[in-house]
Amino acid sequence: MLQQTQTARVIEPWTIFLQRFPTPRACADAPLSSVLTVWGGLGFPRRAKALHTAAKTIRDEFQGVVPDDVRALRGLSGVGEYTANAVASFAFGQRVAVLDTNVGRIVSRAIANKSLSVRDAREIAQSLLPRDDVAAFNQAMLDLGAQYCRSTPLCESCPVRGGCAWRRHGGADPAPTSAGVSRPQGTFAGSNRQIRGRVLAMLREGPVSWTRLDQSLSEVTMERRELIVRSLIDDGLVEEVRRRLQLAK
Numbered sequence: 001m002l003q004q005t006q007t008a009r010v011i012e013p014w015t016i017f018l019q020r021f022p023t024p025r026a027c028a029d030a031p032l033s034s035v036l037t038v039w040g041g042l043g044f045p046r047r048a049k050a051l052h053t054a055a056k057t058i059r060d061e062f063q064g065v066v067p068d069d070v071r072a073l074r075g076l077s078g079v080g081e082y083t084a085n086a087v088a089s090f091a092f093g094q095r096v097a098v099l100d101t102n103v104g105r106i107v108s109r110a111i112a113n114k115s116l117s118v119r120d121a122r123e124i125a126q127s128l129l130p131r132d133d134v135a136a137f138n139q140a141m142l143d144l145g146a147q148y149c150r151s152t153p154l155c156e157s158c159p160v161r162g163g164c165a166w167r168r169h170g171g172a173d174p175a176p177t178s179a180g181v182s183r184p185q186g187t188f189a190g191s192n193r194q195i196r197g198r199v200l201a202m203l204r205e206g207p208v209s210w211t212r213l214d215q216s217l218s219e220v221t222m223e224r225r226e227l228i229v230r231s232l233i234d235d236g237l238v239e240e241v242r243r244r245l246q247l248a249k
């Protein structure tokens with residue numbers, strides 16, 4: 001939920017989500033439409049569908065218990081290297097680096113002072129891990145990146161400025177072109193992403209006819225409306241039943 005979404009926006013839906021689906025099995029047993037409804041307006045609804053699919057795999061193949069093995073975690077729907085390592089480190093205390101966009105900036109600036117490939121960034125991040133208390137170290141790295149080593153870094157107050165290679169040697173900022181460092185997103189207002197969100201918000205209230213959808217999105221061309229709805233259907237988030245649209249079951 002936190003990927004690309006501010007923490008303050010996530011806290012309430014996250015709490016409600018966990019009350020409604022306290023275990024992978026509870027999530028897996030619910031229809032996708034319920035998961036999408038509880039997910040609410042957090043955006044990126046494909047993440048909710050992936051979570052639902054992952055919950056079903058955990059129920060069916062892992063007796064309802066989240067696996068502690070990075071390779072098994074990577075096999076779950078929607079779980080990439082970052083998420084697998086984060087779960088392995090924070091939930092199971094394993095000695096794996098958690099390399100997100102924040103940590104990607106730190107290793108490219110403070111350690112390498114150059115733009116890094118995925119492999120190099122991964123190797124450096126892994127080499128920094130302490131022997132013990134890896135989860136706390138990973139959390140500290142995430143916080144350092146979020147609080148100080150931001151896109152526009154706050155070097156003057158950064159606690160590791162004394163040992164930072166970029167600060168010591170200078171040059172162009174290596175972070176923006178380094179692997180794993182996210183680029184700024186396009187404007188949300190008026191984007192297809194926003195309109196997809198509006199369609200899903202309507203469907204959370206119940207099935208909707210094309211006519212009503214057309215009325216609610218009258219400022220959007222018919223061609224674009226259809227394209228957006230088709231993309232939701234192709235993503236498995238929406239179904240069309242007798243010319244009415246509804247959340248996928």
Ligand code: SF4
Pocket residue numbers: 106109110148149150153154155156158159160161164165166167
């Ligand atoms: S000194 Fe600046 S560039 Fe170096 S780690 Fe701190 S915030 Fe990042």
